[in-house]
Amino acid sequence: DTEVTQTPKHLVMGMTNKKSLKCEQHMGHRAMYWYKQKAKKPPELMFVYSYEKLSINESVPSRFSPECPNSSLLNLHLHALQPEDSALYLCASSQALLGPQHFGDGTRLSIL
Amino acid sequence: TQLLEQSPQFLSIQEGENLTVYCNSSSVFSSLQWYRQEPGEGPVLLVTVVTGGEVKKLKRLTFQFGDARKDSSLHITAAQPGDTGLYLCAGSSWAGKSTFGDGTTLTVKP
Numbered sequence: 001d002t003e004v005t006q007t008p009k010h011l012v013m014g015m016t017n018k019k020s021l022k023c024e025q026h027m028g029h030r031a032m033y034w035y036k037q038k039a040k041k042p043p044e045l046m047f048v049y050s051y052e053k054l055s056i057n058e059s060v061p062s063r064f065s066p067e068c069p070n071s072s073l074l075n076l077h078l079h080a081l082q083p084e085d086s087a088l089y090l091c092a093s094s095q096a097l098l099g100p101q102h103f104g105d106g107t108r109l110s111i112l
Numbered sequence: 113t114q115l116l117e118q119s120p121q122f123l124s125i126q127e128g129e130n131l132t133v134y135c136n137s138s139s140v141f142s143s144l145q146w147y148r149q150e151p152g153e154g155p156v157l158l159v160t161v162v163t164g165g166e167v168k169k170l171k172r173l174t175f176q177f178g179d180a181r182k183d184s185s186l187h188i189t190a191a192q193p194g195d196t197g198l199y200l201c202a203g204s205s206w207a208g209k210s211t212f213g214d215g216t217t218l219t220v221k222p
Contacts, residue, residue, distance in 0.1 A: 103156070
């Protein structure tokens, strides 16, 4: 069992919907990450939070909005997504910014 | 931008064979991680190497970090079908970013 929990596991939404992806870890890690992964490709970094502050935004479109309510939770708010945004969205955490990352099993997102 | 070149991209071998996966860069990394990812799951951390020249063993897997901390290799001895998966190397920079290689899809046939 992974120590990083992501919900939901699967999400199908229309281009006009608003939804949120959730990520939770209780390992006391202070850095959390969102990645996007297409089939048979490596994860692409989207956002990094360190001590609940946004540290890195890899020029992600504004239709993706991250939020870190506390040190254990990380959300990704989705609005007006495009079909090309369909992918596996992975959350990860690490003890500190430079540390090895522990990944959740991801949310499989499909945009109709 | 730090790039990691991983090779080979695809590898299909018979059970019992040995294999090596390479991860190369022109950049120096503070540390390098190897992950294995199976379909429908997130990447699972296998090892972190930090010191140039470091060698770590995990059962039949041997990981090596280059002396200059720019490259790494993963060697699997006597591969088994359970080793099948996507192997990813990731280099950590001092800025807090992880750069992933393109991955090696390994298939071990019984």
